[in-house]
Amino acid sequence: MTATISVDPARIAAATSAELSEIAQQFGTGDYRQSWRSLLAAPSVRAAFADSLRGVRGGGQITNAVAVVEGIGRAGIPAGLCYAYASQLFGIQWPLSFIASQPLAPYHESLLDGSLLLCHALTEETGGSDPLSMRTAATRSADGSWQLNGRKAYVTAAPAADLVLTFARTDAARHPFALSSLLIPADRPGVVRGEPFAKLALTEVPMGAIDFDGVSVTDADFVSDEGSGLAFLTATTTWERALLMSYAIGIMGRTLEQATEWLTSREQFGHPLGSSPLVASRVADLAILAHRVRSLVYDMARRIDDESTPLRSLSTDAAMVKISCAQDLLQFQTIAGPLFGARAVIADSGFAIDASGAIAASIYAGTNDLLRIMIARDLGLPVEN
Amino acid sequence: MTQQDSQVSTTITVEEVCAIVSAAIARRSGRAETVEPDTEVLLTGLLDSLTLVNIVAELEERVGQRLPENLVVARNFRTPTTLHAAVGDALGVQSR
Numbered sequence: 001m002t003a004t005i006s007v008d009p010a011r012i013a014a015a016t017s018a019e020l021s022e023i024a025q026q027f028g029t030g031d032y033r034q035s036w037r038s039l040l041a042a043p044s045v046r047a048a049f050a051d052s053l054r055g056v057r058g059g060g061q062i063t064n065a066v067a068v069v070e071g072i073g074r075a076g077i078p079a080g081l082c083y084a085y086a087s088q089l090f091g092i093q094w095p096l097s098f099i100a101s102q103p104l105a106p107y108h109e110s111l112l113d114g115s116l117l118l119c120h121a122l123t124e125e126t127g128g129s130d131p132l133s134m135r136t137a138a139t140r141s142a143d144g145s146w147q148l149n150g151r152k153a154y155v156t157a158a159p160a161a162d163l164v165l166t167f168a169r170t171d172a173a174r175h176p177f178a179l180s181s182l183l184i185p186a187d188r189p190g191v192v193r194g195e196p197f198a199k200l201a202l203t204e205v206p207m208g209a210i211d212f213d214g215v216s217v218t219d220a221d222f223v224s225d226e227g228s229g230l231a232f233l234t235a236t237t238t239w240e241r242a243l244l245m246s247y248a249i250g251i252m253g254r255t256l257e258q259a260t261e262w263l264t265s266r267e268q269f270g271h272p273l274g275s276s277p278l279v280a281s282r283v284a285d286l287a288i289l290a291h292r293v294r295s296l297v298y299d300m301a302r303r304i305d306d307e308s309t310p311l312r313s314l315s316t317d318a319a320m321v322k323i324s325c326a327q328d329l330l331q332f333q334t335i336a337g338p339l340f341g342a343r344a345v346i347a348d349s350g351f352a353i354d355a356s357g358a359i360a361a362s363i364y365a366g367t368n369d370l371l372r373i374m375i376a377r378d379l380g381l382p383v384e385n
Numbered sequence: 386m387t388q389q390d391s392q393v394s395t396t397i398t399v400e401e402v403c404a405i406v407s408a409a410i411a412r413r414s415g416r417a418e419t420v421e422p423d424t425e426v427l428l429t430g431l432l433d434s435l436t437l438v439n440i441v442a443e444l445e446e447r448v449g450q451r452l453p454e455n456l457v458v459a460r461n462f463r464t465p466t467t468l469h470a471a472v473g474d475a476l477g478v479q480s481r
Contacts (some may be wrong), residue, residue, distance in 0.1 A: 100453060132434060176434040177459040224454035231457030234438050310445035310452075312438060377435060382415060 007060035009067035009298060013250065016044040016071025024076040031118065032160050032206055035081055040114035044068050045085070052089050053108050055097030063301040065089060066246045070294075073250020079357050080204030083247040085377060086379075087156055089105070091365075092118050092165055092245040095236045096183075096223065103183045103223050119161035119209050120236065121152035129370045130385065131167065131179060131233055138168040138180065138217055146170075146217035148190075152210045159196040159208040161185050166210075167233060169227050170181060179229030182221050190215035201356035238311055240365040242300040242318035245325035248361070251354075252290040252332055258281055258351065259339050273339075282335050289332040293325045316378045319371040326361035326368055332357045397448055398471040405447065406465055409439040437462070444472060469474045479480060 015372070019042040027035050040046050048068040051061040069089070072082045093111070096104050110116035124134055136150025148168055164184045171178040186193055190213045196206035224232050260283060263274030273279050300321055303309060333355045336344070343349035362368045376383045399422045407420040410429075413436045418429070426432055437457070445452050452475050461471035 098451065100455075175459075176432060176437040177457075177462070181454075225458050227458040228454040228456075230434055230437065231441060231454045234441075235454070310442065310450070312442040312451075313446055315438070315442070374435075377413075380412065 007067070007300045009063060009070065012044065012067035013071040013074055016042065016068045017074040017250070017273075019044055020072060020075035020077060025066045027069065027081055027204070028076050032157075032204070033114075035204065036084070036117060036160075039072070039077065039081060039085060040112065044071065046112055049089065049093065049112055050108075052093035052097055053104055053111060054337050055094075055102075055306065057305075060096070060302075060305050062243070062304045063298065065094075065300040066243060066249070066297055069246040070250040070253070073252075075250070076254060078204040079247065080202035081352050082251065083202050083244075083357070084157055084205035086244055086247040087120070087240070088118050090246070091236055091240040092120050095232070095239050096165070098235065099223055099232075101223075104245070116162045117154050117157055117160050118163050118165065119157040119210075121154060121158060121164050121166040122236075123154045125151065125153040125209075129367060131230065132174050132176070132252035132341055134169055134179070136166070136168045136212060137172070138170050140170075140181065142202060146219075146221075148184070148212040148215040148217045150212050152212075152300075154197070154207060155210055156202075156207050158210050159193050159206040161193065161210075164191065165223070165236075166212075167229050168212075170229075176230050177227040179233065180226050181223040181229045181232045182217060184212075184215065184221055185216070186210075188215055201354070201360035211320055218226060234312055234315060237366060238315040238318045241281055241322035241371070242304065242314060243297060244253055244365055245293060245322060245329070245361065246297045248325065248329045249294050252286075252293060252329070255336050255353075256283070256286050256290050256333070259286060259336060262351070263339065279339065282339060285335055286332055289328045289335075293328050293332075296321045296324055316375055319366065319374055322365060323362075323368045323371055326358070329361050330355070330358035391392055397444070397469070397472060399465055401447065402465045402469045402472070405443045406440055406468070409436045409443060412436075412439065420465060422469070423464050427463050432462060434477070440468075444468075448472065448476060450476070 023038060045068060048065040065119060069086045107116055127133060136152060138146045138148045140146050150168060158212060164186055166182050166184060167179055168182060169178050170180040184191060190381060192211040192213060194209035196208050199207050229352060263279055263283060264272050266273045300318060304311060305312060333353050339353040339354040343351035344353040346352060373383055403420045403422060403459050406426055407418055410431045411417045414431055441452060441457055456471050456475050
């Protein structure tokens with residue numbers, strides 16, 4: 001199979017960045033929905049969304065999408081927005097495109113112009129790492145209709161979302177067929193979107209809770225058959241763990257360029273800062289970390305593109321990629337910060353370092369420690385949670 | 386996936402399904418369980434979520450294509466025979 005032959009990630013990332021660079025400064029200051037629409041006005045950004053909605057495969061579309069996300073980061077679009085785009089693209093739209101009933105089909109136009117926002121509501125306040133313990137439940141009435149009750153928390157984009165991909169138990173017993181996946185419009189009676197949390201990481205995208213208070217659900221709201229929620233959850237989380245860290249690739253590349261330029265031009269003691277081997281070696285470390293994240297994420301993209309391994313079989317590798325990239329991003333930001341001096345902690349200095357975002361990366365899409373247990377279990381260790 | 390690929394890869398016997406289920410259970414529980422076509426695997430209590438996901442992943446690798454979520458429901462995982470029939474149905478639908 002020759003899926004990725006025509007895709008040149010560097011060219012695509014550069015083109016996307018060029019589309020966005022002139023307007024990059026206007027992002028992150030105003031309304032999230034407005035920022036989202038502005039982002040989707042860029043042709044490359046919108047085209048990658050269109051691929052995911054149509055489920056077009058076989059031509060390196062996933063590699064292309066990662067390159068577009070890289071380009072968004074390279075352009076200097078705020079990290080939270082870049083993350084939100086990658087999250088909706090890889091964590092929701094691509095997994096749903098594989099569902100035969102095409103649940104997003106009625107919404108394609110409004111998703112493409114950014115007027116409709118999605119969120120992926122899985123985590124609950126009592127924990128997100130053990131889906132079989134979830135309390136949100138859809139219960140069937142005698143007349144065959146369903147009623148959904150429960151609360152999801154820490155959901156990216158929830159305060160603004162128009163359409164909610166969520167998971168609920170459809171059986172009270174704890175077993176692998178107890179969960180189902182649902183796609184619920186946020187304006188349906190009983191759906192209550194909470195106020196945005198005062199989050200410290202990836203602040204340009206809001207995060208919040210969603211309550212389902214006696215929401216009427218029909219069979220048409222089920223993404224896949226009753227009881228198959230865990231199978232779909234395995235798909236969405238594998239997509240996320242494989243590709244969500246694409247959001248950091250362009251950001252790291254941009255920071256590396258900034259550091260190189262700054263340390264070449266900024267003089268201390270009569271010499272450029274970068275003439276110090278101590279400083280220069282730290283920049284080399286940044287390059288290594290950026291290279292590693294880039295290589296790992298693009299490798300996952302290529303493997304998904306060529307379809308030689310079914311996605312579910314990539315779940316352990318995806319977990320390793322997510323852990324590795326989150327760790328590398330945190331180390332990257334920790335090294336980069338001091339190179340810029342005080343500017344690293346001034347929000348509008350142009351050199352601000354997003355260490356909170358890097359810490360968040362070790363938490364979302366399955367905490368790194370939980371994923372370690374999953375990896376160890378896959379190796380055959382008798383490890384329990 | 387080319388037409389030729391799917392013709393080559395989309396057959397699986399009920400014995401192979403038994404072997405996949407047995408191996409997945411053994412991998413998770415450390416116990417080698419004999420799984421026959423009519424073994425009520427759901428009732429054994431050995432089908433936890435990781436085992437289930439591993440069985441689906443292994444089946445997908447074996448038949449060389451993705452299986453739909455709708456296949457992964459309790460009624461299809463009652464026995465290897467029901468699972469085998471469900472995989473056959475899914476492949477039949479997809480190749481048409």
